[in-house]
Amino acid sequence: MSTGSASRARLACSSCTRRKVKCSKTTPCTNCVRRGEQDACKTDDGYPPLSRPRASVAPSLPETITQRRAMTISSPAEEQPPIDPGLELQHSQPNGDAVMQDAASVLEFLAWGRRKDPDYHTVVSPETHMTSEPAPEGFDQCSQLSVVQLLLPSPRQVWQLVDWHEECLLWYHGSYFAPTFRFQLETFYSRHGGIVDDRGVNLQWVSLLFAVMAATLACAPPSKAHSWGFRDPEVGNLSRRWFQAIITCLNRADWTSNLSIFSCQAIATGTVPAHLLGFSNSQSIHLAAAVRVAQSLGLHRLGPDASGSMLEKETGRRVWCQLCSQDWFSIPFSESYLVNPLYSLSEAPSNCHDHDLTSLPSHIPTITSYCRFLREIASIMPQLQDGLMSCNTPFTRYEHVLTWDARLRTLAIRERPIFLTNAPLDPTWPSWVPWGRRALAISSSHKIIMIHRSFLSDSFTNPAFAFTRRTCLAASKTIIKEYKCVIEEDGPILWIHQAFSVAASIILLLDILHRDPGEAECREHQQLVEEVVGTLRSCRNSAIADRSVKLLGALLVEISVAMNGNAISNQARKRHRDGTSVSADSSRRITPRFNVGAFVRAFCADTERVQQPNQSVRLDEELATVEESPYISPPNQSNSAPIANSPTNYPVDFAQLDVNFAFPPAGLDTLNGFENLLYLANHDHVTRF
Numbered sequence: 001m002s003t004g005s006a007s008r009a010r011l012a013c014s015s016c017t018r019r020k021v022k023c024s025k026t027t028p029c030t031n032c033v034r035r036g037e038q039d040a041c042k043t044d045d046g047y048p049p050l051s052r053p054r055a056s057v058a059p060s061l062p063e064t065i066t067q068r069r070a071m072t073i074s075s076p077a078e079e080q081p082p083i084d085p086g087l088e089l090q091h092s093q094p095n096g097d098a099v100m101q102d103a104a105s106v107l108e109f110l111a112w113g114r115r116k117d118p119d120y121h122t123v124v125s126p127e128t129h130m131t132s133e134p135a136p137e138g139f140d141q142c143s144q145l146s147v148v149q150l151l152l153p154s155p156r157q158v159w160q161l162v163d164w165h166e167e168c169l170l171w172y173h174g175s176y177f178a179p180t181f182r183f184q185l186e187t188f189y190s191r192h193g194g195i196v197d198d199r200g201v202n203l204q205w206v207s208l209l210f211a212v213m214a215a216t217l218a219c220a221p222p223s224k225a226h227s228w229g230f231r232d233p234e235v236g237n238l239s240r241r242w243f244q245a246i247i248t249c250l251n252r253a254d255w256t257s258n259l260s261i262f263s264c265q266a267i268a269t270g271t272v273p274a275h276l277l278g279f280s281n282s283q284s285i286h287l288a289a290a291v292r293v294a295q296s297l298g299l300h301r302l303g304p305d306a307s308g309s310m311l312e313k314e315t316g317r318r319v320w321c322q323l324c325s326q327d328w329f330s331i332p333f334s335e336s337y338l339v340n341p342l343y344s345l346s347e348a349p350s351n352c353h354d355h356d357l358t359s360l361p362s363h364i365p366t367i368t369s370y371c372r373f374l375r376e377i378a379s380i381m382p383q384l385q386d387g388l389m390s391c392n393t394p395f396t397r398y399e400h401v402l403t404w405d406a407r408l409r410t411l412a413i414r415e416r417p418i419f420l421t422n423a424p425l426d427p428t429w430p431s432w433v434p435w436g437r438r439a440l441a442i443s444s445s446h447k448i449i450m451i452h453r454s455f456l457s458d459s460f461t462n463p464a465f466a467f468t469r470r471t472c473l474a475a476s477k478t479i480i481k482e483y484k485c486v487i488e489e490d491g492p493i494l495w496i497h498q499a500f501s502v503a504a505s506i507i508l509l510l511d512i513l514h515r516d517p518g519e520a521e522c523r524e525h526q527q528l529v530e531e532v533v534g535t536l537r538s539c540r541n542s543a544i545a546d547r548s549v550k551l552l553g554a555l556l557v558e559i560s561v562a563m564n565g566n567a568i569s570n571q572a573r574k575r576h577r578d579g580t581s582v583s584a585d586s587s588r589r590i591t592p593r594f595n596v597g598a599f600v601r602a603f604c605a606d607t608e609r610v611q612q613p614n615q616s617v618r619l620d621e622e623l624a625t626v627e628e629s630p631y632i633s634p635p636n637q638s639n640s641a642p643i644a645n646s647p648t649n650y651p652v653d654f655a656q657l658d659v660n661f662a663f664p665p666a667g668l669d670t671l672n673g674f675e676n677l678l679y680l681a682n683h684d685h686v687t688r689f
Contacts, residue, residue, distance in 0.1 A: 175268035204262035207249035214242035218273035278543030476504035
């Protein structure tokens with residue numbers, strides 16, 4: 001071992017070295033403090049960690065570590081907040097290209113309250129990091145069923161919530177069979193008096209009841225909630241407590257051992273309010289468990305010859321359809337999936353009305369129509385992922401992306417049922433049809449972006465991927481346009497409305513960062529994002545909206561910093577010897593480099609400081625000036641060419657898109673593209689879109 005290697009080895013304490021976990025290289029280190037072993041924290045040779053620093057270490061690094069060690073020693077261990085390993089000092093130089101390639105995914109996931117830091121390296125030790133989603137104060141006592149009982153409103157209000165869910169929300173997820181649930185609810189009140197711990201009451205069914213109520217209260221317009229007697233402060237409080245009661249009842253019923261379709265229905269239904277209420281992380285874990293429960297129950301093998309009554313099979317197929325959609329739509333975020341389509345043998349739910357279960361043609365809207373069609377879109381995602389993993393070059397990967405881009409366009413334009421197109425509304429159609437049209441337009445546009453996610457970052461700088469840039473910008477504008485129409489309607493507030501509008505806004509902002517400030521698109525895109533922020537500010541009872549306002553606001557500050565920096569650079573440009581301006585050279589552009597990793601860490605740190613009043617530094621103060629911003633690097637010359645207008649540039653409206661596009665110009669480089677495009681702004685990943 002070289003002398004340099006030996007010096008580096010002494011930076012980590014012996015305990016972390018033995019456990020093979022990342023050490024903060026302080027005395028005592030953060031891991032030993034958490035384990036209560038700060039007195040035993042030392043390096044293998046007993047010397048201070050930095051007694052013989054390597055000559056190659058930058059001068060500022062020992063000073064920084066020394067300062068951190070001093071801060072650690074001077075503060076009582078019990079007063080130190082848990083430290084996210086992703087926020088700790090990185091001793092290796094981060095890969096800037098990898099960070100930027102994941103930019104949209106990282107930023108989108110932030111809006112969901114989740115973290116996908118390109119510089120974050122997972123540690124095996126369970127002691128390294130411990131966080132939990134915020135819970136209302138005192139709710140831990142709701143593990144007692146007597147407290148859960150107190151969460152139930154009057155029977156009249158329960159029925160109002162259930163009725164509205166069936167009429168205005170069930171079409172969107174289709175996780176349970178409404179007539180059966182209504183009969184069970186009647187039995188709950190007539191036979192058991194509405195007592196959750198009465199003998200014979202299935203707590204897993206009670207969890208489904210709370211899921212239905214939580215989704216209703218979270219998604220109903222404020223005017224409708226007021227008509228039921230729920231005022232604004234109570235809406236936010238109750239909807240969150242009802243959501244937590246879902247898991248409380250499931251755990252009391254030992255749902256992972258006592259397998260029941262009720263748990264699958266409850267968790268699938270719970271996805272509807274989970275993201276709005278800020279439970280994206282836990283919901284993604286529960287969905288994974290629900291998939292395994294469903295497979296154990298055989299819900300993935302409900303083929304034409306499966307045993308059981310027609311009602312039982314139809315009920316199972318509906319919840320399985322929803323679980324598959326949620327799993328496959330999460331692929332861009334998790335980069336994997338649980339349900340292999342090869343082993344999912346269940347038929348799709350019948351296109352039927354609940355009162356007779358008679359199969360109807362696909363052009364007739366029923367309670368299952370939207371979910372059936374959305375599952376077809378979702379089934380593209382595992383095939384896309386499998387193909388991308390088997391490709392060996394960016395060229396073949398991009399060919400694969402274009403193939404599935406064409407397939408989604410064909411599906412969304414030519415194969416969608418007529419009631420989900422722009423055809424005149426038939427008065428005999430259900431009331432949800434207009435809402436379904438907008439939800440499909442928003443979701444389809446987001447899925448187009450998901451298909452192109454691997455090349456979105458490169459599309460801003462590499463003209464070979466100009467089609468991806470145009471496609472994602474057009475899809476983003478479609479999402480924002482539809483969202484503007486949604487807020488004028490009196491329909492359900494779906495989490496995809498807010499989440500995907502934020503994803504679209506992030507793409508527009510990233511596009512601005514790769515343009516000259518004088519281009520007309522800069523002002524257009526910035527104005528669209530500002531309108532989205534204004535709309536999100538008016539949203540109530542939404543964790544996505546609250547986080548996204550802060551996230552987009554911080555990004556808009558970065559845009560201002562970048563544009564000001566470019567303006568200064570433009571003024572300082574010299575002229576060529578022939579008298580032409582440097583800016584006239586279309587092959588070179590001055591573009592600031594946006595440090596996504598630094599931005600994410602600062603944004604997350606600011607969020608933690610909001611939860612810790614003793615720390616007062618604010619994110620907007622950190623982003624105040626160009627000199628103080630750690631996210632925008634000094635402008636430098638780039639070889640990226642401006643994206644030229646092309647006749648294949650698709651209009652915003654999906655109904656007018658032409659699926660016969662040409663392959664982008666040659667010139668693919670050897671860099672892998674941007675994996676997992678839009679992960680951070682909205683979620684929890686993830687799930688049902």
